[in-house]
Amino acid sequence: MVRAGEVPPVVPSAAGRDPGRHSGVGDLRRSRLLTDPEAIRLALTGEARLLGFDCIGITRPDAVPEAKVRLERFIADGAYGDMTWMAETAARRASPLALWPEVRSVIMLGMNYGPDEDPLAVLKERTRAAISVYAQGDDYHDIIKKRLKEIARWLVRQAGGDVKVFVDTAAVMEKPLAASAGLGWQGKHTNLVSRQYGSWLFLGSIFTTLELPADGPMDGTCGSCRACLDVCPTAAFPAPYRLDARRCISYLTIEHKGPIPRDLRPLMGNRIYGCDDCLAVCPWNKFAQVGREAKLAARDALRAPGLAELSRLDDAQFRALFSKSPVKRIGRDRFVRNVLIAIGNSGDASLAVEAERLLGDESPLVRGAAVWALSQLVTREELEKLSRHDNDDDVKGEWAAAGL
Numbered sequence: 001m002v003r004a005g006e007v008p009p010v011v012p013s014a015a016g017r018d019p020g021r022h023s024g025v026g027d028l029r030r031s032r033l034l035t036d037p038e039a040i041r042l043a044l045t046g047e048a049r050l051l052g053f054d055c056i057g058i059t060r061p062d063a064v065p066e067a068k069v070r071l072e073r074f075i076a077d078g079a080y081g082d083m084t085w086m087a088e089t090a091a092r093r094a095s096p097l098a099l100w101p102e103v104r105s106v107i108m109l110g111m112n113y114g115p116d117e118d119p120l121a122v123l124k125e126r127t128r129a130a131i132s133v134y135a136q137g138d139d140y141h142d143i144i145k146k147r148l149k150e151i152a153r154w155l156v157r158q159a160g161g162d163v164k165v166f167v168d169t170a171a172v173m174e175k176p177l178a179a180s181a182g183l184g185w186q187g188k189h190t191n192l193v194s195r196q197y198g199s200w201l202f203l204g205s206i207f208t209t210l211e212l213p214a215d216g217p218m219d220g221t222c223g224s225c226r227a228c229l230d231v232c233p234t235a236a237f238p239a240p241y242r243l244d245a246r247r248c249i250s251y252l253t254i255e256h257k258g259p260i261p262r263d264l265r266p267l268m269g270n271r272i273y274g275c276d277d278c279l280a281v282c283p284w285n286k287f288a289q290v291g292r293e294a295k296l297a298a299r300d301a302l303r304a305p306g307l308a309e310l311s312r313l314d315d316a317q318f319r320a321l322f323s324k325s326p327v328k329r330i331g332r333d334r335f336v337r338n339v340l341i342a343i344g345n346s347g348d349a350s351l352a353v354e355a356e357r358l359l360g361d362e363s364p365l366v367r368g369a370a371v372w373a374l375s376q377l378v379t380r381e382e383l384e385k386l387s388r389h390d391n392d393d394d395v396k397g398e399w400a401a402a403g404l
């Protein structure tokens, strides 16, 4: 999504023309506009590749009418949890035409962020943190949005029309659109699976008023496989192709603001930001390739950082460590909450001292998680000695749940 104050999402047809030049130059440029839709598509593909995208496809804005019904079911089930923006934007999200009635073609782009090591290996290192692959490098939103704008400006210069660009945060259903543009298909875990890149594609879109030739959906399927459904540590799939976000560790660690439901905490292991389990087990990853975008590559400091060190971060240190990273957006308190859940799951009593220190933290969210972590690592007698009065109702509830 293009935020207020940035380059406007609609790049008008006149963009790229030099207003100060003689009008004859403008005429000359206009006459040079690409008009053959096939030529536009070919040139567009080359430009996208140059700007770091690995796949591109075009679809019609009305190509996936079933997405609306499925979104409505997701909302009716309450599966969005406290992501209330999903329900609030449902009408626009259901169809590109509801979002922008003038759109005639939707250009879907994918950027490969395939990891250079097994993302599940770190799950065995219980005193270290698992940060999901997508969050170990720079924030893809910033990288992709900038590139989408460049391509959009290029398209306007070459072929005219008006455009809008979107990545992730706008009311656009990127996965079904990408599937109908032929980038892959929605797997049973609901994400897009690509024949060339497996599970590891970020998606972005360019809406344009130009009529461009649409690509058909790709034939590919999950068949009888259900590896992603079975591996999910929190049983977040009520059925194939349906996710209950309220149980998903990605939602719990990134989107959910309050205390994490107690019954789900032991199932989270050391996953402190996002989760890759359902993506990583997909057999189509045998075709996956390591991503070529250097800015998305894992930073060494974020591959398997120690839980003790992470729990000691103050606000400034948190911001410094996660500068330009998507992790920064959850803020230090929610981050330390997640780290404390992992500490509680570590089985390592030497980490109890970190949780004990955080019993006095300014944030009730952190104090509550510290109580739970301690309750997992020390004996009841030891916990009793550490217990203290707290004014916050949630923290009081944590002490009570710990039997004190």
Ligand code: B12
Pocket: 066, 067, 070, 071, 074, 083, 132, 133, 134, 167, 168, 169, 170, 171, 172, 173, 174, 175, 176, 186, 189, 190, 191, 192, 193, 199, 200, 201, 202, 203, 204, 240, 241, 242, 243, 245, 248, 250, 251, 254, 255, 273, 274, 275, 276, 278, 279
């Ligand atoms: C909300 C959201 C979340 C929520 C909810 C996820 C969800 N599955 O809905 C949470 C926080 C849990 C989440 C987690 C993750 N997310 Co997210 N998320 C989004 C967001 C903003 C909207 C998704 C949405 O519209 N959900 C609503 C549901 C109803 O739509 P849907 O998932 O497409 O559901 C479809 C299926 O249910 C299907 N369906 C239902 N029944 C049937 C039956 C059949 C037979 C078929 C074929 C299909 C089918 O139809 C529905 C409509 O298409 C998108 C960005 C965007 N604007 O699209 C990113 C996005 C989906 N997320 C992304 C990523 C990377 C992730 C994580 C992998 C991050 C991580 N490592 O932790 C996890 C994956 C968890 C998972 N298994 O989905 C990428 C996925 C890229 C890809 N290759 O698909 C996206 C596209 C962001 C991006 N721009 O790259 N995410």
Ligand code: SF4
Pocket: 189, 231, 232, 233, 234, 235, 236, 237, 243, 247, 248, 249, 250, 274, 275, 276, 277, 278, 279
């Ligand atoms: S991301 Fe993790 S918790 Fe969420 S559905 Fe996939 S395996 Fe389950």
Ligand code: SF4
Pocket: 186, 187, 188, 189, 193, 221, 222, 223, 225, 226, 227, 228, 229, 281, 282, 283, 284
């Ligand atoms: S793991 Fe199996 S069921 Fe899940 S998306 Fe991949 S192929 Fe489909």
